[in-house]
Amino acid sequence: GDSVTQxxxxxxxxxxxxxxxxxxxxxxxxxxxxWYVQYPGEGLQLLxxxxxxxxxxxNKGFEATYRKETTSFHLEKGxxxxxxxxxxxxxxxxxxxxYDKVIFGPGTSLSVIP
Amino acid sequence: xxxxxxSPSNKVTEKGxxxxxxxxxxxxxxxxxxxxxxxxxxxxxxxYFQGNSAPDKSGLPSDRFSAERTGESVSTLTIQxxxxxxxxxxxxxxxxxxSGRAMNTGELFFGEGSRLTVL
Numbered sequence: 001g002d003s004v005t006q007x008x009x010x011x012x013x014x015x016x017x018x019x020x021x022x023x024x025x026x027x028x029x030x031x032x033x034x035w036y037v038q039y040p041g042e043g044l045q046l047l048x049x050x051x052x053x054x055x056x057x058x059n060k061g062f063e064a065t066y067r068k069e070t071t072s073f074h075l076e077k078g079x080x081x082x083x084x085x086x087x088x089x090x091x092x093x094x095x096x097x098x099y100d101k102v103i104f105g106p107g108t109s110l111s112v113i114p
Numbered sequence: 115x116x117x118x119x120x121s122p123s124n125k126v127t128e129k130g131x132x133x134x135x136x137x138x139x140x141x142x143x144x145x146x147x148x149x150x151x152x153x154x155x156x157x158x159x160x161x162y163f164q165g166n167s168a169p170d171k172s173g174l175p176s177d178r179f180s181a182e183r184t185g186e187s188v189s190t191l192t193i194q195x196x197x198x199x200x201x202x203x204x205x206x207x208x209x210x211x212x213s214g215r216a217m218n219t220g221e222l223f224f225g226e227g228s229r230l231t232v233l
Binding site: 034045101103106 | 162227
């Protein structure tokens with residue numbers, strides 16, 4: 001079945017460092033790909049998404065490109081801030097289903113220190 | 115309401131007791147989902163509702179778990195005879211998927227979760 005794998009955390013970075021969180025997926029079709037973020041004390045929220053190969057999703061300085069050839073959707077940010085400290089979840093949605101059945105990776109915890 | 119609301123936010127119970135967790139989705143969202151998140155693990159799909167029917171309940175781990183939904187509104191997840199391995203955060207999400215008003219976007223709107231601890 002479909003699945004999502006992402007790098008294990010926790011990840012600790014200094015402010016203004018470059019961030020990469022790796023994500024790879026397994027899917028039988030052509031899924032849509034997502035990054036969700038969970039800030040401390042809050043619910044998960046959509047950060048960015050890409051619906052087809054070579055699409056780049058971006059939001060709040062974060063970017064991820066849908067790479068079909070490597071089945072990857074790595075999250076990047078050029079300069080992290082303390083406020084980016086959160087848990088990041090890579091996810092996919094099988095567009096062949098009639099509803100948004102979203103499959104999540106295990107999450108990667110990010111701590112940014114001043 | 116403005117967002118997805120879940121209650122209780124924290125529940126501590128003794129092994130063998132029954133618990134009910136409640137989710138109030140965003141008004142107008144026809145799709146509702148329950149997920150379970152064990153400590154240090156990803157989100158585990160439990161059940162999906164479209165309106166008050168549940169076309170996918172493949173993720174419910176055992177017959178001790180059940181869920182119902184009233185129309186396009188509140189849902190309750192019931193765990194009977196709780197076990198220690200049921201300890202987790204139970205997350206509810208809603209979306210417009212299947213309503214005819216939006217393409218499937220994969221955008222789920224989550225509540226803050228109900229943390230269940232079974233002693």
